[in-house]
Amino acid sequence: MKFGEMFSKYLHDEDEAFLHNCSHVEYKKLKKVLRGCRVCRAVKVDEDFDADLDPDPDHQRTGGLIKKREAIGKENESDSLLSAEAIAEKDRQELSEFWSCDQCALCDEKFFSELAREASEVAGCFSSRVRRLLHLHVAPGGIQRYMWKLRHCFTDDQQVMVQEGRLLLDYVTMNAIAIRKILKKYDKVHRSVTGRNFKTEMHAKRIELLQSPWLIELGAFYVNFTGSDIGEPGEFFRKFSCDLSGAQPVMSMTFSDSIKYEYSLTCAVCLDTVFNPYALSCGHLFCKSCACSSASVLIFQGLKTASKKAKCPVCRSVGVYCDAVCMQELDLLLKNRCKDYWRERLREERAEMLKQAKEYWEYERSAFLGF
Ligand SMILES: [Zn+2]
């Protein structure tokens, strides 16, 4: 089945109540924009428009090229006044235009702004719903209380929870694939890399769906669930796994047969497994204490007090601290899986916090007393 059909089917079949308040990528509309494009009409890409999965991309390219040559040939016949050189020049220009079209006024205006808006709406919808779902289950009071709650909540509640997470995962996966496909189509139609560049830009704009820290939280939620004695085995739960044994701790998620992501759980500051992890809004994960020291704030003051000018130590983006996400599910996972390491880090963090608080009050006191 072609992706377009699959996506329509998804939108049609999905629990209406679930999708009711959620935006989605307007795949069909965007495809229409591309279909109406002057460039693509000229090279008659329309005909093989939907052949997404052509095993040999060169095959279509050659096909299109021959058509283009034929079209140019016909034009040239009618234009007998042109010299052979001028014809050759025109031919060359048109062919190069065919090979690459970095900017297409007709498409770009409707296409990229629309896609960016839709992607950011989907990202917003996804994060707020995951936040709501997980908030119910990571109550303060530690892992024991959390596990107790899991064990004692009604089986129905657990199923509702798991089902909601599953819907959210489908939602983000389908929309992420739709974005990939439509950008690939854009590049195919225009023979450009503009679509590919846009994907990179999306990452910088923090609307790349599969890079959302909420996805890592959702993954950690399922790994926590599987690790408990009430964890339900089954196909769906095998999509998530977490390997903390190697030098590079990672969480893996399988979104589809071809899309599998690995999320590094190493803090780029201390180069160890993250502890009390926070995701900055650029998506990079750090230990809370490491993020605080990078932003030059004290641990007890928290990341919210960081300056807007403070940069992410990895990507150097600014303004990424105020909306940092506290990764509670991931923290529970690490607490569960690496008990000794986790306890040691907790001890260190507390000692550091105490030291900082002491120094802070010493400083305040001497500033107040004037010596
Ligand atoms: Zn175009």
Ligand SMILES: [Zn+2]
């Ligand atoms: Zn760290």
Ligand SMILES: [Zn+2]
């Ligand atoms: Zn960053």
